[in-house]
Amino acid sequence: MNDARVPHHPVPTTVETFDDLGLSAPIRQSIREVGFEHPTPIQSAVIPPALRGQDIIALAQTGSGKTAAFVIPLAEKLQHGGGLRALIISPTREIALQTQAFIELFGKNHDLKAACLIGGVKMQGQMRAIKEQPDIVVATPGRLLDHIKRKTIRVDKVEELVLDEADHMLDLGFLPQVRQILGKIPKTRRTMMFSATMPPAIEELARTMLRDPLRIDITPVGRAAVGITHRLYVVAPENKRPALLALLHQELGSTLVFARRRVDAEWLYHILQRQGHPVARIHSDRSQGKRVQALANFREGSHRILVATDIAGRGIDVPGIEHIINFDIPENVEDYIHRAGRTARVDREGIVSTIVTWQDLMMVRQIEATLGQPIARCTVPGVEPWVERQKPPTRTRSRV
Secondary structure, rough: OOOOOOOOOOOOOOOOOHHHHHHOHHHHHHOOOOOOOOOHHHHHHHHHHHOOOEEEEEEEOOOOOHHHHHHHHHHHHHHOOOOOEEEEEEOOHHHHHHHHHHHHHHHHHHHHEEEEEOOOOOOHHHHHHOOOOOOOEEOOOHHHHHHHOOOOOOOOOOOOEEEEEEHHHHHOHHHHHHHHHHHOOOOOOOEEEEOOOOOOHHHEEEHOOEEEEEEEOOOOOOOOOOOOOEEOOOOOOHHHHHHHHHHHHHOOOOEEEEEHHHHHHHHHHHHHHOOOOOOEEEEEOOOOHHHHHHHHHHHOOOOEEEEEEHHHHOOOOOOOOOOEOOOOOOOOOOOOOOOOOOOOOHHHOEEEEEEOOHHHHHHHHHHHHHHOOOOOOOOOOOOOOOOOOOOOOOOOOOOO
Protein backbone atom coordinates (compact mmCIF):
# COMPACT_ATOMS: atom_id res chain seq x y z
CA MET A 1 0.00 0.00 0.00
CA ASN A 2 1.76 3.16 -1.19
CA ASP A 3 -0.77 5.89 -0.33
CA ALA A 4 0.81 8.06 2.37
CA ARG A 5 -2.61 8.85 3.84
CA VAL A 6 -3.21 5.21 4.74
CA PRO A 7 -1.59 3.94 7.96
CA HIS A 8 1.33 1.56 7.44
CA HIS A 9 1.63 -0.92 10.28
CA PRO A 10 1.07 -4.63 10.87
CA VAL A 11 -2.35 -5.67 12.13
CA PRO A 12 -3.28 -9.07 13.60
CA THR A 13 -5.33 -11.10 11.12
CA THR A 14 -7.51 -14.21 11.07
CA VAL A 15 -6.84 -17.50 9.27
CA GLU A 16 -9.72 -16.75 6.89
CA THR A 17 -9.22 -15.22 3.48
CA PHE A 18 -11.23 -12.47 1.82
CA ASP A 19 -12.51 -15.16 -0.56
CA ASP A 20 -14.52 -16.54 2.38
CA LEU A 21 -16.45 -13.31 3.02
CA GLY A 22 -18.77 -13.22 -0.01
CA LEU A 23 -16.92 -10.54 -1.95
CA SER A 24 -16.91 -10.30 -5.74
CA ALA A 25 -13.83 -10.92 -7.87
CA PRO A 26 -13.21 -7.22 -8.71
CA ILE A 27 -13.24 -6.23 -5.04
CA ARG A 28 -11.03 -9.18 -4.08
CA GLN A 29 -8.61 -8.05 -6.79
CA SER A 30 -8.51 -4.54 -5.30
CA ILE A 31 -7.81 -6.03 -1.87
CA ARG A 32 -4.96 -8.14 -3.23
CA GLU A 33 -3.46 -5.12 -4.99
CA VAL A 34 -3.47 -3.23 -1.70
CA GLY A 35 -1.54 -6.13 -0.15
CA PHE A 36 -4.18 -7.49 2.22
CA GLU A 37 -4.11 -11.28 2.46
CA HIS A 38 -6.27 -12.14 5.47
CA PRO A 39 -9.01 -10.09 7.14
CA THR A 40 -8.56 -8.77 10.65
CA PRO A 41 -11.06 -9.98 13.29
CA ILE A 42 -13.24 -6.86 12.93
CA GLN A 43 -13.23 -7.16 9.13
CA SER A 44 -14.12 -10.85 9.29
CA ALA A 45 -17.00 -10.14 11.67
CA VAL A 46 -18.38 -7.03 9.96
CA ILE A 47 -18.13 -7.62 6.20
CA PRO A 48 -20.66 -10.50 5.80
CA PRO A 49 -23.53 -8.82 7.75
CA ALA A 50 -22.64 -5.49 6.12
CA LEU A 51 -23.06 -7.10 2.70
CA ARG A 52 -26.50 -8.34 3.84
CA GLY A 53 -27.50 -4.78 4.65
CA GLN A 54 -27.74 -5.03 8.44
CA ASP A 55 -27.41 -2.05 10.73
CA ILE A 56 -24.26 -2.52 12.81
CA ILE A 57 -22.60 -1.22 15.96
CA ALA A 58 -18.96 -2.36 15.84
CA LEU A 59 -16.35 -1.97 18.56
CA ALA A 60 -12.66 -2.63 18.06
CA GLN A 61 -9.35 -1.13 19.13
CA THR A 62 -7.71 1.65 17.19
CA GLY A 63 -5.46 0.15 14.52
CA SER A 64 -7.55 -3.02 14.16
CA GLY A 65 -8.72 -2.39 10.59
CA LYS A 66 -12.10 -0.74 11.25
CA THR A 67 -11.90 1.61 8.25
CA ALA A 68 -11.48 -1.21 5.75
CA ALA A 69 -14.25 -3.10 7.56
CA PHE A 70 -16.83 -0.57 6.40
CA VAL A 71 -15.19 0.70 3.20
CA ILE A 72 -14.91 -2.78 1.63
CA PRO A 73 -18.65 -3.62 1.82
CA LEU A 74 -19.52 -0.12 0.57
CA ALA A 75 -17.15 -0.61 -2.36
CA GLU A 76 -18.81 -3.98 -3.03
CA LYS A 77 -22.38 -2.70 -2.98
CA LEU A 78 -21.94 0.52 -4.96
CA GLN A 79 -21.20 1.10 -8.62
CA HIS A 80 -20.33 4.49 -10.07
CA GLY A 81 -23.32 6.56 -11.15
CA GLY A 82 -26.67 7.39 -9.64
CA GLY A 83 -25.55 10.23 -7.42
CA LEU A 84 -24.50 10.36 -3.80
CA ARG A 85 -25.59 7.14 -2.08
CA ALA A 86 -23.15 6.73 0.81
CA LEU A 87 -22.18 9.16 3.53
CA ILE A 88 -19.33 8.66 6.01
CA ILE A 89 -19.17 11.12 8.91
CA SER A 90 -15.86 11.56 10.75
CA PRO A 91 -14.97 13.79 13.72
CA THR A 92 -11.64 15.03 12.34
CA ARG A 93 -10.12 16.02 9.04
CA GLU A 94 -7.31 13.47 9.41
CA ILE A 95 -9.70 10.54 9.78
CA ALA A 96 -11.78 11.77 6.83
CA LEU A 97 -8.72 11.96 4.57
CA GLN A 98 -7.58 8.48 5.58
CA THR A 99 -11.06 7.12 4.84
CA GLN A 100 -11.13 8.76 1.41
CA ALA A 101 -7.79 7.12 0.64
CA PHE A 102 -9.22 3.68 1.49
CA ILE A 103 -12.22 4.31 -0.80
CA GLU A 104 -9.92 5.23 -3.69
CA LEU A 105 -7.98 1.99 -3.16
CA PHE A 106 -10.83 -0.49 -2.67
CA GLY A 107 -13.38 1.16 -4.98
CA LYS A 108 -11.27 1.65 -8.08
CA ASN A 109 -12.52 -1.49 -9.86
CA HIS A 110 -16.07 -0.15 -9.53
CA ASP A 111 -14.90 3.32 -10.61
CA LEU A 112 -16.20 4.75 -7.36
CA LYS A 113 -15.68 8.45 -6.80
CA ALA A 114 -15.37 9.92 -3.33
CA ALA A 115 -15.40 13.56 -2.26
CA CYS A 116 -13.89 14.66 1.05
CA LEU A 117 -15.64 17.65 2.62
CA ILE A 118 -13.69 18.97 5.59
CA GLY A 119 -13.14 22.28 7.31
CA GLY A 120 -9.87 24.18 7.24
CA VAL A 121 -9.50 24.01 3.45
CA LYS A 122 -10.86 26.19 0.65
CA MET A 123 -14.29 25.48 -0.81
CA GLN A 124 -13.18 25.61 -4.47
CA GLY A 125 -11.54 22.19 -4.48
CA GLN A 126 -14.53 20.64 -2.75
CA MET A 127 -16.92 22.23 -5.25
CA ARG A 128 -14.93 20.64 -8.09
CA ALA A 129 -15.15 17.24 -6.36
CA ILE A 130 -18.93 17.62 -5.95
CA LYS A 131 -19.36 18.49 -9.62
CA GLU A 132 -17.74 15.15 -10.50
CA GLN A 133 -20.83 13.45 -8.99
CA PRO A 134 -19.29 11.42 -6.19
CA ASP A 135 -20.84 8.14 -5.12
CA ILE A 136 -19.53 8.51 -1.55
CA VAL A 137 -18.92 11.62 0.53
CA VAL A 138 -16.61 11.53 3.52
CA ALA A 139 -17.13 14.60 5.67
CA THR A 140 -16.77 16.31 8.99
CA PRO A 141 -20.20 17.37 10.32
CA GLY A 142 -19.79 21.14 10.21
CA ARG A 143 -18.51 21.33 6.62
CA LEU A 144 -21.15 18.85 5.41
CA LEU A 145 -23.91 21.01 6.90
CA ASP A 146 -22.36 24.05 5.22
CA HIS A 147 -22.74 22.37 1.84
CA ILE A 148 -26.27 21.13 2.61
CA LYS A 149 -27.39 24.62 3.66
CA ARG A 150 -25.80 26.17 0.55
CA LYS A 151 -27.56 23.51 -1.54
CA THR A 152 -24.28 22.60 -3.19
CA ILE A 153 -24.91 18.95 -2.33
CA ARG A 154 -28.00 16.73 -2.15
CA VAL A 155 -28.27 13.93 0.38
CA ASP A 156 -31.84 12.80 -0.34
CA LYS A 157 -30.68 9.59 -2.09
CA VAL A 158 -28.27 8.40 0.60
CA GLU A 159 -28.67 4.66 1.18
CA GLU A 160 -25.66 4.02 3.41
CA LEU A 161 -24.58 6.01 6.47
CA VAL A 162 -21.42 5.37 8.50
CA LEU A 163 -20.55 7.16 11.72
CA ASP A 164 -16.84 6.69 12.40
CA GLU A 165 -15.59 7.22 15.97
CA ALA A 166 -19.26 7.00 16.90
CA ASP A 167 -18.72 7.51 20.62
CA HIS A 168 -17.30 10.94 19.88
CA MET A 169 -19.82 11.75 17.14
CA LEU A 170 -22.69 11.19 19.57
CA ASP A 171 -21.36 13.19 22.51
CA LEU A 172 -22.64 16.68 23.25
CA GLY A 173 -20.06 18.38 21.03
CA PHE A 174 -21.18 16.82 17.74
CA LEU A 175 -24.65 15.46 18.55
CA PRO A 176 -26.67 18.53 17.43
CA GLN A 177 -24.93 18.51 14.04
CA VAL A 178 -25.37 14.75 13.66
CA ARG A 179 -29.09 15.09 14.40
CA GLN A 180 -29.39 17.78 11.74
CA ILE A 181 -27.69 15.54 9.19
CA LEU A 182 -29.90 12.58 10.08
CA GLY A 183 -32.94 14.77 9.51
CA LYS A 184 -31.81 15.46 5.93
CA ILE A 185 -31.17 11.90 4.73
CA PRO A 186 -33.75 9.14 4.07
CA LYS A 187 -35.03 7.19 7.07
CA THR A 188 -34.80 4.00 5.01
CA ARG A 189 -31.01 4.16 4.98
CA ARG A 190 -28.73 1.47 6.44
CA THR A 191 -26.53 2.76 9.29
CA MET A 192 -23.23 1.44 10.62
CA MET A 193 -21.39 2.86 13.63
CA PHE A 194 -17.74 2.13 14.43
CA SER A 195 -15.75 3.03 17.52
CA ALA A 196 -12.99 1.90 19.85
CA THR A 197 -15.24 2.55 22.86
CA MET A 198 -18.97 2.89 23.45
CA PRO A 199 -20.17 4.01 26.90
CA PRO A 200 -23.61 2.56 27.79
CA ALA A 201 -25.34 5.94 27.57
CA ILE A 202 -23.90 6.60 24.12
CA GLU A 203 -24.83 3.11 22.92
CA GLU A 204 -28.39 3.61 24.13
CA LEU A 205 -28.54 6.83 22.14
CA ALA A 206 -26.99 5.12 19.11
CA ARG A 207 -29.67 2.42 19.09
CA THR A 208 -32.37 5.07 18.64
CA MET A 209 -30.78 5.86 15.28
CA LEU A 210 -30.53 2.28 14.01
CA ARG A 211 -32.92 -0.54 13.13
CA ASP A 212 -32.37 -3.77 15.05
CA PRO A 213 -28.56 -3.37 14.92
CA LEU A 214 -26.10 -6.23 15.16
CA ARG A 215 -23.57 -5.50 17.91
CA ILE A 216 -20.03 -6.69 17.17
CA ASP A 217 -17.44 -6.29 19.93
CA ILE A 218 -13.81 -7.21 19.23
CA THR A 219 -12.35 -5.16 22.08
CA PRO A 220 -10.12 -7.11 24.49
CA VAL A 221 -11.36 -8.23 27.87
CA GLY A 222 -10.80 -5.42 30.35
CA ARG A 223 -11.08 -2.86 27.53
CA ALA A 224 -7.37 -2.02 27.61
CA ALA A 225 -4.67 -3.28 25.27
CA VAL A 226 -2.12 -5.72 26.61
CA GLY A 227 1.52 -4.72 26.71
CA ILE A 228 0.85 -1.32 28.29
CA THR A 229 2.55 -0.14 31.48
CA HIS A 230 0.32 2.41 33.23
CA ARG A 231 1.93 5.07 35.43
CA LEU A 232 0.41 7.83 37.55
CA TYR A 233 2.14 11.02 38.65
CA VAL A 234 0.21 12.80 41.42
CA VAL A 235 1.47 16.35 41.88
CA ALA A 236 0.36 19.75 43.09
CA PRO A 237 -1.42 21.80 40.36
CA GLU A 238 1.56 24.14 39.98
CA ASN A 239 3.84 21.14 39.36
CA LYS A 240 2.00 19.67 36.38
CA ARG A 241 4.14 21.45 33.81
CA PRO A 242 7.47 20.68 35.51
CA ALA A 243 6.40 17.02 35.78
CA LEU A 244 5.62 16.90 32.07
CA LEU A 245 8.96 18.38 31.08
CA ALA A 246 10.78 15.98 33.40
CA LEU A 247 8.94 13.01 31.88
CA LEU A 248 9.90 14.06 28.37
CA HIS A 249 13.55 14.14 29.41
CA GLN A 250 13.25 10.77 31.17
CA GLU A 251 11.54 8.74 28.39
CA LEU A 252 13.20 9.39 25.04
CA GLY A 253 11.12 7.29 22.65
CA SER A 254 8.39 8.35 20.23
CA THR A 255 5.92 10.24 22.44
CA LEU A 256 2.36 11.47 21.99
CA VAL A 257 1.23 14.09 24.52
CA PHE A 258 -2.47 14.81 25.05
CA ALA A 259 -3.52 18.23 26.34
CA ARG A 260 -7.15 19.24 26.87
CA ARG A 261 -6.75 22.88 25.88
CA ARG A 262 -5.25 24.40 22.76
CA VAL A 263 -3.41 26.97 24.90
CA ASP A 264 -1.60 24.17 26.76
CA ALA A 265 -0.71 22.45 23.48
CA GLU A 266 0.74 25.70 22.16
CA TRP A 267 2.63 26.41 25.40
CA LEU A 268 4.18 22.94 25.45
CA TYR A 269 5.13 23.06 21.78
CA HIS A 270 6.98 26.36 22.12
CA ILE A 271 8.72 25.35 25.36
CA LEU A 272 9.95 22.07 23.86
CA GLN A 273 10.99 23.75 20.64
CA ARG A 274 13.09 26.29 22.56
CA GLN A 275 14.73 23.43 24.46
CA GLY A 276 15.75 21.79 21.19
CA HIS A 277 13.25 18.90 21.16
CA PRO A 278 12.04 17.67 17.74
CA VAL A 279 8.35 18.43 18.33
CA ALA A 280 5.20 19.02 16.29
CA ARG A 281 1.64 19.86 17.32
CA ILE A 282 -1.89 19.46 16.01
CA HIS A 283 -5.07 21.11 17.23
CA SER A 284 -8.16 22.71 15.72
CA ASP A 285 -6.58 26.16 15.27
CA ARG A 286 -3.92 24.74 12.94
CA SER A 287 -4.60 24.73 9.20
CA GLN A 288 -5.23 21.40 7.53
CA GLY A 289 -1.94 21.55 5.64
CA LYS A 290 0.04 22.16 8.82
CA ARG A 291 -1.78 19.34 10.66
CA VAL A 292 -1.08 16.90 7.84
CA GLN A 293 2.59 17.91 7.77
CA ALA A 294 2.93 17.61 11.56
CA LEU A 295 1.42 14.12 11.51
CA ALA A 296 3.67 13.09 8.60
CA ASN A 297 6.77 14.33 10.41
CA PHE A 298 5.78 12.38 13.53
CA ARG A 299 5.00 9.24 11.56
CA GLU A 300 8.31 9.40 9.68
CA GLY A 301 10.27 9.97 12.90
CA SER A 302 11.70 13.40 12.10
CA HIS A 303 9.77 14.69 15.13
CA ARG A 304 9.99 12.56 18.28
CA ILE A 305 7.19 14.33 20.14
CA LEU A 306 3.68 15.17 18.95
CA VAL A 307 1.44 17.37 21.09
CA ALA A 308 -2.28 17.00 20.39
CA THR A 309 -5.62 18.03 21.78
CA ASP A 310 -8.25 15.32 22.23
CA ILE A 311 -10.34 16.03 19.14
CA ALA A 312 -7.35 16.45 16.81
CA GLY A 313 -5.79 13.33 18.33
CA ARG A 314 -8.64 11.18 17.06
CA GLY A 315 -7.01 11.09 13.65
CA ILE A 316 -3.65 9.79 14.87
CA ASP A 317 -2.89 6.26 13.71
CA VAL A 318 0.87 5.96 13.87
CA PRO A 319 2.85 2.76 14.42
CA GLY A 320 5.65 2.60 16.93
CA ILE A 321 4.43 5.15 19.49
CA GLU A 322 6.26 4.16 22.67
CA HIS A 323 4.91 6.62 25.19
CA ILE A 324 1.54 8.30 25.75
CA ILE A 325 1.49 11.20 28.21
CA ASN A 326 -1.82 12.52 29.51
CA PHE A 327 -0.99 16.07 30.57
CA ASP A 328 -4.68 16.30 31.42
CA ILE A 329 -6.55 13.22 32.56
CA PRO A 330 -9.36 12.32 30.14
CA GLU A 331 -12.90 13.27 31.12
CA ASN A 332 -14.11 9.65 31.04
CA VAL A 333 -12.72 6.12 31.16
CA GLU A 334 -13.47 5.42 27.51
CA ASP A 335 -11.27 8.30 26.39
CA TYR A 336 -8.44 6.99 28.59
CA ILE A 337 -8.70 3.57 26.92
CA HIS A 338 -8.86 5.22 23.51
CA ARG A 339 -5.73 7.30 24.15
CA ALA A 340 -3.88 4.31 25.57
CA GLY A 341 -4.69 2.32 22.44
CA ARG A 342 -2.34 4.55 20.46
CA THR A 343 0.61 2.58 21.90
CA ALA A 344 1.46 -1.12 22.31
CA ARG A 345 0.26 -2.00 18.82
CA VAL A 346 0.36 -5.64 17.75
CA ASP A 347 3.07 -7.33 19.92
CA ARG A 348 4.84 -4.16 21.01
CA GLU A 349 4.93 -2.63 24.46
CA GLY A 350 4.21 0.91 25.53
CA ILE A 351 3.87 3.27 28.46
CA VAL A 352 0.93 5.46 29.41
CA SER A 353 1.86 8.19 31.90
CA THR A 354 -0.88 10.34 33.40
CA ILE A 355 -0.23 13.54 35.35
CA VAL A 356 -2.96 14.36 37.88
CA THR A 357 -3.74 16.51 40.88
CA TRP A 358 -5.85 15.62 43.89
CA GLN A 359 -8.92 16.88 42.00
CA ASP A 360 -8.53 14.08 39.44
CA LEU A 361 -8.38 11.15 41.85
CA MET A 362 -12.06 10.22 41.48
CA MET A 363 -11.54 9.66 37.76
CA VAL A 364 -8.35 7.74 38.55
CA ARG A 365 -10.42 5.34 40.68
CA GLN A 366 -12.84 4.76 37.77
CA ILE A 367 -9.98 4.05 35.37
CA GLU A 368 -8.39 1.64 37.84
CA ALA A 369 -11.71 -0.19 38.24
CA THR A 370 -11.86 -0.68 34.46
CA LEU A 371 -8.25 -1.81 34.26
CA GLY A 372 -8.86 -4.19 37.15
CA GLN A 373 -5.79 -3.06 39.07
CA PRO A 374 -4.28 0.03 40.70
CA ILE A 375 -2.10 2.29 38.56
CA ALA A 376 1.45 2.47 39.91
CA ARG A 377 2.29 5.81 41.58
CA CYS A 378 5.56 7.14 40.20
CA THR A 379 7.79 10.17 40.61
CA VAL A 380 10.19 12.14 38.45
CA PRO A 381 13.38 13.85 39.63
CA GLY A 382 12.95 17.41 40.82
CA VAL A 383 9.16 17.27 41.23
CA GLU A 384 7.73 16.65 44.67
CA PRO A 385 4.85 14.17 44.65
CA TRP A 386 1.54 15.00 46.27
CA VAL A 387 0.86 12.36 48.92
CA GLU A 388 -2.58 10.83 48.72
CA ARG A 389 -4.37 10.43 52.01
CA GLN A 390 -5.32 6.87 52.66
CA LYS A 391 -8.81 6.27 53.95
CA PRO A 392 -8.45 5.29 57.63
CA PRO A 393 -9.68 1.84 58.58
CA THR A 394 -13.07 1.67 60.23
CA ARG A 395 -12.72 1.26 63.98
CA THR A 396 -15.09 -0.86 65.98
CA ARG A 397 -15.43 -0.96 69.73
CA SER A 398 -14.60 -4.30 71.29
CA ARG A 399 -17.17 -5.70 73.62
CA VAL A 400 -16.10 -6.78 77.06
